[in-house]
Amino acid sequence: MALDAAMASRLLRPELRIINVGLAMFVEAPEAHGARVAALDWRPPAEGDRATGLALARLEDDDRDPIGRTVAAANAIAVERLLAAQPLLTDVRPARDALGLGERQLLHAGPPIAWDRMCGPVRGAIVGAILFEGWAADPAAAETLAASGAIEFAPCHHRGAVGPMAGIVSPSMPVVVVDNAAGGTRAYATLNEGLGKVLRFGAYDASVLERLAWFRDVLGPSLSVALRTSGPIDLRTLTGQALQMGDEGHNRNMAATSLLVRALAPSIVRSVDSATAVAVLDFLRGNDHFFLNLSMAACKSALDAAHGIPGSSVVTAMSRNGVDFGIRISGTGDRWFTAPVGVPDGLFFPGYGPQDANPDLGDSAITETFGIGGFAMAAAPAIVRFVGGSASDALEFTRLMGRITLAKNPSYALPSLEFAGTPTGIDARRVVDSGIAPVINTGIAHRLAGVGQIGAGIARAPLSCFAEGIRELAATLGVPA
Amino acid sequence: MTVHARVFRNSYRDSVELMRIAAELEGMAGVTRAGLVMATKANCEVLTEAGLFVDAVAGAGPNDLVVALASDDPDAAMAALDRAAARLAGAGDGAGAAATTRTQWRTIAEGAAGLGGADLALISTPGGYATAEALKALKRGINVFLFSDNVPIEDEIELKTLAVERGLLLMGPDCGTAILDGVPLGFANAVRRGDIGLIGASGTGLQQVSSLIDRAGAGVSQTVGVGGRDLDARVGGLMMLAALRRLEADPGTRVIVLVSKPPADEVARRVLGAAGAIATPVVVNFLGGEPESVRQHGLVPAATFEAAAAAAVALSRGEQLPTPSSTVARSDATTAAAALLKPGQSRIRGLYAGGSLAGEAKLVLKATLGAAAARDHEVIDLGDDEYTVGRPHPMIDPRLRNERIVEVAGDPSTAIVLLDVVIGYGAHPDPAGALVPAIEEARLVASRAGRSLTFVASVCGTDADSQGRTAQEARLASAGVLLAPSNAQAAAIAAAIIQAAPAPGRSADTGRPVAGRSGGALRAGASHGPIGGVM
Structure with a gap:
């Protein structure tokens, strides 16, 4: 009788599936009795902040709970918009016209910051921009003007723009215009200057200002007229191809730049005089990173379409100003959640070391926010060599990012991962729950203005921004604090 | 240094x-x-x-x-x-249990995805984080075994209300044991499967009942722990009621045993009402509760874990219920032990690893010796938070109790040391072996002072447990420990020795401090109440 009963007694299902959260000592007995056990490598969510951990639990997908239902539905919309994005390069125009940027107005990378807190490279770039615009006669006067409060500073993100490193945009600089045909959003970015002495690393000598003037007078207008001849260029397709050619869309842009030049060259030659065409094509050929700014604008245009959905925990911006790291979340509007930013882990050019490095800088983490860059490391194994990694580490980075994202982007297939799409749609809940920080591929700037790039490496987003964002999202949904 | x-x-x-x-x-x-x-x-x-x-x-x-x-x-x-x-890095420490089989998954969401769906989350995080983990599991439709303690009662109410709403089990918080579909969770014993279903708010109580059922040759269909506060008026027995419904509907469960401290009146009425309304026979062990209201609901009252096991086995076999008799614990051994007591050696010192077993021992002493006399003795639950801050539970790590054993040996009023030895999954790999050196040292301390000590113990567990009940008993017996088949009987033996002690040993004299308690005993008395007092 006892045996019959044993056969008949069942509360759950055959072959119990158990998740062990906590003490490892409890795993052995259930396993010995035929249960399948997932023993979590658990750690307290939100770095041990109990209240945030609890708020996070209340935001879990749950179709039987109004809050969980709202978050799930909002995220589904956000993801749909991210995957549907169709960024087209349509024009190159002066920031004055494109962004409505006025006199004495400058944009910078990262979350908002006042002059007195800005880092060296950003200050240098501001001095350069002031000189370029002719608002001051010399560097000292430019610095005085910047410190006087007479210049209005705002993040690029507040105008739908993104800029690498210092990210300074002034009214006369040409910006690329990227239209997201599926989302009705539009994003902008400056033109990439290449390496060496460049404004985005805070340099402002004559060569820098001359290049900016050439951008304003020649490169920008030439690209604009060429684009009118060629028609819009589909950046999604181009990026998808580049990811299969060893780029990851952030720190390696050689393939994408080449593809872009191939697409534009005929119309450049057709649209401008041959001396100009030679100069323009020579510049593009010599700048492996030219596509970076386009990649950033494309990502920004897609993410803006997913921004502002009440209840959504999808991260729509990650950015740094060299002092603070900031993120935005779709469901929390235009608020920034910030934390001090660290120095990236990486390799330095000869003669430089971590002591020379500026804390991480730039809007370029918008690429990771959209699921390329560090998230697409599997496409560009060469990148992990910056941190002494192997090719399999590159795959691991992409897999790891898959654990904090909501979708795979089928437009960006990764050959080394059986053509799985790039992990897309960072869910702030998953970041806080797992403690897995988004990985960001990045260049390393010298902390002094104008020295330039001194290395490259990998940075991780500070977890506390995401925890703060989760608390705010919970508050917008009426979760008790 | x-x-x-x-x-x-x-x-x-x-x-x-x-x-x-x-x-x-x-x-x-x-x-x-x-x-x-x-x-x-x-x-x-x-x-x-x-x-x-x-x-x-x-x-x-x-x-x-x-x-x-x-x-x-x-x-x-x-x-x-x-x-x-x-x-x-995961290398074992020889204790068996520490060999980790961690996955790289960090969250319940990942674990559930990795398993292709999950049925149960076994949560043993620090209490402050446990509510969030349990919520995440319940929201995903996953039953929860919540081992963590220090979970606020408001959280318990929220979690259990949600669980009931979703038809899920939320076992705990502070749930020590369960056996679901034959799978042991937490601290559990390797008991035979059978048709007796156990639902309890007491961890070692459930272990004792299930082990004694096994020892009697019967078996257990399910063991559902509900957490020590489930029958608190604020929680209202939510999970005991839910588990009762589940076991009633389980074709493999033909007898149900409820184990708890006496609940609040209103909760008792609700639980007994629900138990009385189902067709399955139900044995009720509300430790220290009065049996009459249980009978009035057509249910079988049991005063001790041992009595509950015996009644359940009889019902399972269709036999007549055993008549509750006062245990006759007096024997040659108790008489011999009593004869060794010196004047002033008057007190039983119960040093327990299992909280419910400590409670049962107190009750037995009170029933045997009378409430007034029982107050002279002391039974401490060393697993209580008071003793375990910053130290592992005595069921895992014997050091805390070993120190106490030696300490009480130095007290001239100590006559008998009463112990529980809990084996099974999760417990120390050889608790008897770990006790023996302390017992020997304690005897030495006492003999230097011209006294001898009597040790009385019972082993809670089965021969199928890795430690082996018989082997553990043999180890204790070789150290001169008097063994009982159950904790209730061990307490009764201790009481019988006290009763058999020659008159001088029982009267107040120079050897027996009138306020006769060490600092530790006073602390225990303050938090646990006197023996036989309100539990």
Whole structure:
């Protein structure tokens, strides 16, 4: 009788599936009795902040709970918009016209910051921009003007723009215009200057200002007229191809730049005089990173379409100003959640070391926010060599990012991962729950203005921004604090 | 003394595991002191107080694990740090249980996805984080076994209400044991499967009942722990009622046993009402509760865990219920033990690892000796929070109880040391073997003072447990411990010895301090009430 009963007694299902959260000592007995056990490598969510951990639990997908239902539905919309994005390069125009940027107005990378807190490279770039615009006669006067409060500073993100490193945009600089045909959003970015002495690393000598003037007078207008001849260029397709050619869309842009030049060259030659065409094509050929700014604008245009959905925990911006790291979340509007930013882990050019490095800088983490860059490391194994990694580490980075994202982007297939799409749609809940920080591929700037790039490496987003964002999202949904 | 430290970045371990490793390191030659902590602010203060804080630790944060140890021997220190690293990397410590099979998954969401769906989450995180983990599981439709303690009662009510709404089990918080569909969870014994379903708010109570059922040759269909506060008026028996419905509907369960401290009146009415309304026969063991209201609901009352097991086995076999008789514990052994007592040796000192077993012992003493006389004795639950702050539970680590055993041996009023030995999954690999050195040392302490001590114990568990009940009993017997087949009988034997003691031994005289309690006993008395008092 006892045996019959044993056969008949069942509360759950055959072959119990158990998740062990906590003490490892409890795993052995259930396993010995035929249960399948997932023993979590658990750690307290939100770095041990109990209240945030609890708020996070209340935001879990749950179709039987109004809050969980709202978050799930909002995220589904956000993801749909991210995957549907169709960024087209349509024009190159002066920031004055494109962004409505006025006199004495400058944009910078990262979350908002006042002059007195800005880092060296950003200050240098501001001095350069002031000189370029002719608002001051010399560097000292430019610095005085910047410190006087007479210049209005705002993040690029507040105008739908993104800029690498210092990210300074002034009214006369040409910006690329990227239209997201599926989302009705539009994003902008400056033109990439290449390496060496460049404004985005805070340099402002004559060569820098001359290049900016050439951008304003020649490169920008030439690209604009060429684009009118060629028609819009589909950046999604181009990026998808580049990811299969060893780029990851952030720190390696050689393939994408080449593809872009191939697409534009005929119309450049057709649209401008041959001396100009030679100069323009020579510049593009010599700048492996030219596509970076386009990649950033494309990502920004897609993410803006997913921004502002009440209840959504999808991260729509990650950015740094060299002092603070900031993120935005779709469901929390235009608020920034910030934390001090660290120095990236990486390799330095000869003669430089971590002591020379500026804390991480730039809007370029918008690429990771959209699921390329560090998230697409599997496409560009060469990148992990910056941190002494192997090719399999590159795959691991992409897999790891898959654990904090909501979708795979089928437009960006990764050959080394059986053509799985790039992990897309960072869910702030998953970041806080797992403690897995988004990985960001990045260049390393010298902390002094104008020295330039001194290395490259990998940075991780500070977890506390995401925890703060989760608390705010919970508050917008009426979760008790 | 030099402090050596190593920081393991971003690697979390529960404090229980860390304490086990610390204990192991302290046992290594040349290591004076060892501390393993997550480097939270509070824990760094603990390290500072222990003289183990060094600059190397200063940069560590809450997600970093710190191993710090004091040693005069650099080679020993290095060996100990390496040992710690190996343990943290998952190498077993020989205790069996520490061999980790961690996955890389960090969250319930990942675990559930990895398993292709999950049926149960076994949660044993520090209490502060447990509610969030349980919520996440319930929202995904996953039943919860909540081992964690220190979960606020408001959280318990919320979790159980949600569980009931979704038709899920929320076992706990502070749930020590369960056996679901034959799968043991937490601290459980290897009991035979059968048709008796157990639902209880008491961990070691359920272990005792299930082990005694097994010993009688019958078996258990399901054991559902509901957490110690489930029958509190505020929680209202939510989970006991839910489990009752589940077991009633289970075709493999033909007898149900309910185990708890006496609930609040209103909760008792609700639970007894529900139990009385189902067709399955129900045995009710409300420890120390009055039997009449149980009978009025057509249910079978049982005063002790042993009585509950006996009644359930009889019902399972269709036999007549055993008539509750006062246990006759007097024997030649008790008489002999009584004869050895010196004047002034008048007290039973119960040093327990199992809280419910301690409660049962108190009740038996009260029933046998009378409420007034029982107050002279002392039964302490060493698993209570009061004793386990910063130390592992005595069911896992014998050191705390061993210290106590030696301590009470030095008290001239101590006549009998009453012990429980809980074996099974999760428990120490050889609790009897770990007790014997302390018992021997205690005897030595007493004999130097011209006294002899009597040890009385019972082993809670089965021969199918890895420690083996018979083997554990043999080990204790070889150390001269009087053994009983159940905890209730062990307490009755202790009482019988006291009753059989020659008159001088029982009267107040010079040897027996009138206020006769050590500091420790006073503390225990303050928090637990006098023996036989309100439980």
